[in-house]
Structure formats: structure tokens, C-alpha cells
Amino acid sequence: MTSFDMLSAPIRKYIYDKGWGSLRPIQEAAIQRIIPTDNNYVLISRTASGKTEAAFLPILSKVNFREQGVKVLYISPLIALINDQFIRVEKLCEYLDVPVTKWHGEAAKGAKEKLLKHPEGIVLITPESLEAMFVNKPYQIKHLFANLEYVVIDEIHSFLGSARGTHLQSLLSRLQNINSRKFCIVGLSATVSDVNRYIELKEFLGDPENTKIIRDKTPKPINAVFRYFASTSPNLSSDLLNDVYVSTKNSKTLIFPNARGRVEEVAVGLKKISDRLGGHQNYFSHHSSVDKEVREYVEFFAKNSSVQNFCISCTSTLELGIDIGNVDEVVQIDATHSIASLIQRVGRSGRREDRASNLFLYATDPWSLLQSVACWLLYQEQYIEPVSVNKKPYDVLLHQTLSIVKAHSGMMFSELLEEICANSSFSRIEKNDIEAIIRHLAKTDLLEKIGNEYIIGIEGEKLVNNKDFYSLFQTPVLFKVSCQGVKIGELPLSSQVRIDENVYLSARIWKIQDIDYETKKIEVIPARDGKKPIFSGDPADTVHKIREKMLEIILSEDQYDFLDAAGHETIRELRKYFSVFEVKNPETDRIVHHGQTNSTFYTFTSSKIHRTLSFMMDSFGIEHQIHDSSSSMSIKSTDGDFAGVLQGIHLDEITIVQMLEQLIQEKPAMLDFSKWAKYLPLRYQAKLLKESYFDFEGCHSFLKNLNFVEN
DNA sequence: GACCTGCTGCGGGCTG
Numbered sequence: 001m002t003s004f005d006m007l008s009a010p011i012r013k014y015i016y017d018k019g020w021g022s023l024r025p026i027q028e029a030a031i032q033r034i035i036p037t038d039n040n041y042v043l044i045s046r047t048a049s050g051k052t053e054a055a056f057l058p059i060l061s062k063v064n065f066r067e068q069g070v071k072v073l074y075i076s077p078l079i080a081l082i083n084d085q086f087i088r089v090e091k092l093c094e095y096l097d098v099p100v101t102k103w104h105g106e107a108a109k110g111a112k113e114k115l116l117k118h119p120e121g122i123v124l125i126t127p128e129s130l131e132a133m134f135v136n137k138p139y140q141i142k143h144l145f146a147n148l149e150y151v152v153i154d155e156i157h158s159f160l161g162s163a164r165g166t167h168l169q170s171l172l173s174r175l176q177n178i179n180s181r182k183f184c185i186v187g188l189s190a191t192v193s194d195v196n197r198y199i200e201l202k203e204f205l206g207d208p209e210n211t212k213i214i215r216d217k218t219p220k221p222i223n224a225v226f227r228y229f230a231s232t233s234p235n236l237s238s239d240l241l242n243d244v245y246v247s248t249k250n251s252k253t254l255i256f257p258n259a260r261g262r263v264e265e266v267a268v269g270l271k272k273i274s275d276r277l278g279g280h281q282n283y284f285s286h287h288s289s290v291d292k293e294v295r296e297y298v299e300f301f302a303k304n305s306s307v308q309n310f311c312i313s314c315t316s317t318l319e320l321g322i323d324i325g326n327v328d329e330v331v332q333i334d335a336t337h338s339i340a341s342l343i344q345r346v347g348r349s350g351r352r353e354d355r356a357s358n359l360f361l362y363a364t365d366p367w368s369l370l371q372s373v374a375c376w377l378l379y380q381e382q383y384i385e386p387v388s389v390n391k392k393p394y395d396v397l398l399h400q401t402l403s404i405v406k407a408h409s410g411m412m413f414s415e416l417l418e419e420i421c422a423n424s425s426f427s428r429i430e431k432n433d434i435e436a437i438i439r440h441l442a443k444t445d446l447l448e449k450i451g452n453e454y455i456i457g458i459e460g461e462k463l464v465n466n467k468d469f470y471s472l473f474q475t476p477v478l479f480k481v482s483c484q485g486v487k488i489g490e491l492p493l494s495s496q497v498r499i500d501e502n503v504y505l506s507a508r509i510w511k512i513q514d515i516d517y518e519t520k521k522i523e524v525i526p527a528r529d530g531k532k533p534i535f536s537g538d539p540a541d542t543v544h545k546i547r548e549k550m551l552e553i554i555l556s557e558d559q560y561d562f563l564d565a566a567g568h569e570t571i572r573e574l575r576k577y578f579s580v581f582e583v584k585n586p587e588t589d590r591i592v593h594h595g596q597t598n599s600t601f602y603t604f605t606s607s608k609i610h611r612t613l614s615f616m617m618d619s620f621g622i623e624h625q626i627h628d629s630s631s632s633m634s635i636k637s638t639d640g641d642f643a644g645v646l647q648g649i650h651l652d653e654i655t656i657v658q659m660l661e662q663l664i665q666e667k668p669a670m671l672d673f674s675k676w677a678k679y680l681p682l683r684y685q686a687k688l689l690k691e692s693y694f695d696f697e698g699c700h701s702f703l704k705n706l707n708f709v710e711n
Numbered sequence: 712g713a714c715c716t717g718c719t720g721c722g723g724g725c726t727g
Contacts, residue, residue, distance in 0.1 A: 077715090077716060077717095078715095078716070078717090079716090079717075104717080104718090105717060105718045105719085106717095106718095126716090126717060126718090127716095127717085128716085128717040128718060129717080129718075131717095131718095132717095132718065132719060135719085136719060136720085158715085158716080162716095164716070164717095234712065258713080258714080259712070259713055259714075260713090260714080261712080261713085262712085262713095287714080287715090288714075288715060288716080315714055315715075316714045316715055316716095317714085317715070317716095319714090319715085320715090320716095337714085341714090465719085465720095466718095466719090467717090467718045467719055467720090468717095468718075469718085469719090470717065470718055470719080471716080471717050471718070473715085473716065473717085475715095475716085475717090534712085535712095535713080535714095536713075537713050537714070537715095538713065538714090539712085539713040539714080540713085540714060540715095629712095629713095
């Protein structure tokens with residue numbers, strides 16, 4: 001039977017009315033598999049290849065919507081994505097007479113109440129709203145979701161390898177718990193690594209044996225152009241901005257400059273050039289600190305601008321599948337930290353099938369150029385970095401224990417233990433560790449034991465009844481910036497935030513007039529000139545493979561035709577500098593350059609291994625400094641034989657945990673990477689730190705095979 | 712220099 005014939009009559013009519021000549025490959029494959037089987041599937045296919053329909057056409061053909069309850073639950077990492085998908089799915093569902101409901105923090109209350117009265121059809125939700133439902137509506141959640149047939153998870157890669165992902169995994173497990181029948185899961189993504197045959201992904205869905213991957217690997221033609229403009233100051237060179245302007249002035253463009261401050265610098269800089277030369281006025285900035293309504297306006301403008309060109313300077317806010325219509329060009333300024341990120345960004349351009357994507361990769365320093373080239377070569381080899389999933393997520397366990405106890409309002413110890421042990425996201429955590437954590441919660445008044453039952457304790461109430469409880473990630477405190485009642489965005493309280501200081505925000509220039517420290521508000525007026533805003537944050541980690549590729553490029557003699565003259569010259573100089581070292585094997589050989597006062601160890605390894613090396617060197621009194629972006633560390637020359645010392649270190653698990661316990665006691669801020677870690681017993685804090693923040697295993701195998709090449 | 716993501720329930724003020 002053809003895929004089209006396998007679909008139900010109303011769905012066939014939908015396709016007919018849409019005027020689709022044929023189904024996309026990923027849609028054909030999904031229909032052939034989803035309709036006749038009850039497996040879980042993950043559909044992997046590039047952006048704009050029709051993944052949403054690939055999931056919903058067969059699911060809607062198959063599901064019996066006449067039964068009680070919500071039948072299909074769609075989970076998305078972003079509210080903006082839910083709002084986009086709602087419009088598409090609702091149109092499709094008009095053919096079936098099936099209601100669709102948005103359920104997130106900004107969705108209409110009326111629609112939610114209607115759903116509670118008549119649970120039916122399809123619900124689109126965020127993980128945090130699902131968590132809130134478990135905590136505040138434990139009875140209604142059964143009423144709503146006890147008859148699910150399908151759960152669809154959009155942008156599933158964005159959840160893998162993070163605490164938010166483990167949280168979602170736990171919620172799925174709890175959802176399955178309240179269902180009498182097994183529901184099927186369909187995940188959607190454009191970027192998933194197939195290292196180890198997708199085992200992380202399959203385990204994430206809780207049923208590895210019955211989870212299949214459907215992947216459309218059809219490549220997409222991309223015209224990549226590298227351009228090198230060295231920056232001599234913290235600001236971008238005017239040559240670079242002028243070049244970007246010329247390359248993008250007649251197109252619909254997205255620019256990714258990697259940091260919010262730089263996003264503003266680029267948006268304002270290009271706007272000024274355009275003003276001077278009489279170009280278009282549609283220069284915008286889009287990142288987490290631009291006011292939400294402003295961002296929505298920018299998205300709306302991009303989506304609905306058929307004739308007018310525009311240029312949006314943005315961070316990863318525009319990396320996922322929010323619908324902004326057709327983009328002709330993507331500009332990346334300095335290297336992405338991952339291949340996955342590069343794929344998502346490239347995927348945003350040339351969404352029309354017949355058009356190739358244009359990609360401009362600018363670099364402002366030699367190391368960034370090198371990493372950029374490494375990412376590009378790995379991308380062409382179809383490599384995507386693996387995600388590291390923490391198998392013992394004690395922090396998520398603690399959070400979910402509070403959530404489960406709150407939902408049950410009173411639970412026997414054995415009952416609680418049983419529910420946690422049955423949760424697939426905690427399957428690698430030993431039973432006695434779970435017991436120890438529950439006892440600790442009772443000891444610290446997060447839980448309270450009354451008779452034979454556990455309830456939420458006095459301290460626990462403060463956490464559970466706070467709106468901050470529903471998420472596993474934390475956000476810094478920012479000051480709201482507005483101009484005469486018009487919201488513009490947010491700024492952190494930095495040294496820059498002073499009266500009369502001028503600053504860029506939302507692609508415009510402002511003068512700070514008033515700062516209210518109580519209400520955390522900043523009042524501004526328009527200004528003519530200013531500086532880029534200062535934001536604080538941690539850079540994302542880069543994996544070992546990218547750094548190793550960088551060394552490979554240095555050792556190779558390949559000439560890359562995608563580089564401009566300045567890029568060629570920069571790579572040539574890097575090769576020349578390292579040519580005095582006799583490096584043969586990029587997998588094992590690493591360079592140490594001994595200078596007069598310092599030695600430089602060119603590690604060419606991951607950010608996590610850098611942190612681990614740094615921790616070990618601190619412990620053994622080797623004075624040093626890590627430079628992650630240039631893949632190196634400088635070491636005081638008096639510590640001459642640090643290489644021998646490092647390779648001589650053999651730390652067993654117990655010693656590492658003891659050392660980390662001490663580190664946490666000396667520097668509690670070490671736990672800032674996790675929102676809930678501070679409520680754990682010290683030993684589990686140390687274990688979590690070891691697994692999530694450091695990489696002792698990777699560091700050990702890196703050091704074991706290491707061959708130091710010195711001058 | 713340095714990414715991103717989400718949010719209940721209730722009360723007060725306003726509109727129709």
C-alpha cells in the first residue's frame with residue numbers, strides 16, 4: 001500500500017486540499033512505520049523537511065479520538081514553538097473535528113478550563129507546565145492524561161544531556177505510570193549524533209528495545225565562505241562590519257555573533273552603516289534579554305516580509321524551529337561551540353527547496369578561525385558530537401522526590417521508594433542512595449515524617465509553593481529596562497549600569513536616566529551613541545573531537561578553497577608556529593612550549609577535560625592558567641615537570657569524591673551549575689559535581705595515552 | 712569577553 005493510501009480519509013483530503021504533489025521522504029517513511037506498529041520513533045531530518053507533518057499525519061490517522069481523555073500530547077522546549085505549531089496542527093485537525101489546546105504559562109486560561117471540563121483531542125505543552133500540573137493538579141492530570149496514545153517531543157536533541165532533559169524523562173515516566181496502556185512516543189529533531197547507534201536517545205525514551213530511528217540523511221547544498229578580519233580591540237573591526245553589510249544588504253539575513261553584547265554591537269553597527277548609505281532600516285536584535293514583545297514583533301516582521309529585506313542579529317534564540325519564514329543568508333561570527341549548533345544555524349537559510357543555503361563564516365582571531373574550520377570539516381564529514389548524559393542525576397532525583405510527595409500529599413516510605421525506583425530516569429541510581437537522599441530531605445525539613453507517612457516539610461513548602469519550583473534551570477536576576485512605559489529588555493547589574501551611561505539594547509541606543517534598585521528597573525531615553533551592553537554568563541563547552549580536529553588541521557598541508565587570503569595566511573602562520581614540534585599523531589601527541597618564565601601546554605582537548613586538568617593541578621600545587629578558547633594552559637616554569645606529575649596521578653573514585661567534598665566546602669559556588677544540588681547531602685553534591693561538571697574518565701584516558709612533544 | 716529555556720494562584724484594578 002502507498003503511504004498516501006494508509007492515511008485516513010480526512011487526512012488524505014487535507015493533503016489534497018493543500019495541493020501537495022507528493023509526500024516528503026521522511027513523511028513516507030514515518031507513515032509506513034508509525035501506522036502499523038506500536039514502536040517509539042525518532043524522526044531525524046533537516047529543518048523544514050516536514051517533520052511535524054511526518055509525525056502528525058500518521059498519528060492522527062491512527063488514533064481513536066472518540067475515547068475519553070486527551071489522546072495526543074505534544075511537548076516542546078519553547079512557548080514560541082507551541083504557538084507556531086498550534087496554528088499548523090489546528091488547521092490539520094479541522095479536517096478531523098478534533099480540538100487542539102495550548103497549555104503553557106502564557107496560554108489563555110479559558111481554554112485550559114474548557115479542557116479540564118472536557119478532556120479530549122490534542123494538547124501542546126512545555127515540560128514545566130506538565131510539572132506544574134503534576135504538583136498542583138494531581139487529580140486532574142489523571143482525568144486528562146490517563147488515556148494517552150501518543151506523545152510527540154519536538155526538538156528532542158535540545159533536551160538530551162541536560163538536567164531539563166532528565167526532568168522531562170522523569171515526567172514521561174510518571175505520565176506512563178498513570179496510564180493503564182502503554183503510549184507511544186515520537187521524537188523530532190534535525191540534529192542527533194549517531195555515535196553508539198543512538199543509544200542515549202533510545203534510553204531517553206525509556207524503552208530502548210522498542211525505539212527505532214528514522215533518519216533522512218539527504219544533504220543540502222551549502223555555499224560556505226570564510227572571511228578573516230582580526231580584531232585588535234574588544235570591538236569588531238569596522239572592516240568586518242562593512243564587509244558583513246555589503247554581503248547582506250540585499251538579503252534576508254540571520255547573523256549569529258555568539259554573545260548578547262556582540263549581537264547588539266552588530267545590530268547597531270550595521271544599522272548605522274545602513275543609515276549612512278541609505279540602505280533598509282530593518283535591522284533587529286533578538287536574544288533572551290530583548291523584551292518578549294519586541295522579539296515577537298521581530299519574528300512577525302520576518303515571517304510576513306515577502307518583499308522587504310531584513311537582518312536579525314541573534315543568539316541561539318533563533319536556532320530552534322521558530323517559524324521566521326525564508327532566510328537567504330546565515331552569517332556566523334566566530335566559531336560555534338558545537339557542530340550541532342552549526343547545523344541548526346545553517347538549517348535556517350534557504351528553506352525553499354530549490355535554493356542552496358548561503359553561509360558566511362567570519363573569524364576575528366586565529367584560534368576562532370581554526371575552530372570554525374574544524375567545525376565546518378566535521379560538519380561535512382556528517383559528524384555530530386555525542387551528548388553526555390549524567391546517569392546518576394541526584395539533583396533531578398531530589399526535585400522529583402519533592403514533586404512526587406507534593407502530588408500525593410502523604411506517602412509511605414516504601415511507596416515513595418517504589419515510585420522513584422520505577423522511574424526510568426533514575427534506574428542507574430542505587431536503592432540505598434535514594435534512601436539516603438530521602439532521609440536527608442527529612443532531616444533538613446524539606447520532608448516531614450508524620451506517623452508512617454512522608455509529607456512536604458516546613459522548608460520544603462517554601463520551595464514547592466514557589467513558581468521557581470517548576471524548572472530545573474536557574475536564571476540570573478536582571479533589571480528591566482524601559483523608556484516611558486515601553487518595555488525594551490533587560491540588563492544585568494554590571495559596572496556599566498550607571499546614570500548617564502549610554503548603552504545598546506534591542507538594536508537601539510539608550511541613555512540611562514534612573515536606576516531603581518528596589519524594583520530592579522532601569523529608565524532610559526533614546527541617545528545617539530553608546531557602548532555594547534555587558535552580560536555575564538558561562539561559555540558553552542566544546543568537545544574533544546573538535547579540538548583534536550583543530551590539531552589535525554595544523555598538522556595537515558591541505559589548502560581550503562573556502563578561505564579568503566587573510567584566512568589562508570592565518571592558517572599558514574599557525575602551521576608555521578607549530579612546525580618546529582615533531583608531532584606525528586594528532587590523537588596522542590600534544591605540544592609543550594617551554595618559554596623563559598612560562599610553559600604553554602597546547603592541550604587540544606575538551607572544555608570539561610580542561611576543567612578537570614585544572615582541578616588536578618590545583619590539588620597538586622601546580623600554578624597554571626587555562627585558556628579554553630585557545631585550547632591551552634600556561635604553567636609557571638618552576639613547575640617544570642608538570643607533565644610527569646600529571647601522568648603520575650592516579651585517583652580512585654573515593655579519593656576524587658573526598659577531594660571534591662573539600663572543594664565544595666571551601667567554594668560553595670562550585671555548585672552553581674545545578675539549581676537543586678545545594679539541598680543534597682555533601683557526598684552526593686560531590687558525586688554530581690564529578691559527573692556533571694568534570695570529566696575524570698575522559699581526562700584519565702587523555703593523559704594515559706599522552707605523548708608530550710617539547711622544545 | 713562568555714547561549715538558552717519556563718512559571719501557580721491569588722488579589723487588585725479596570726472594563727463592559
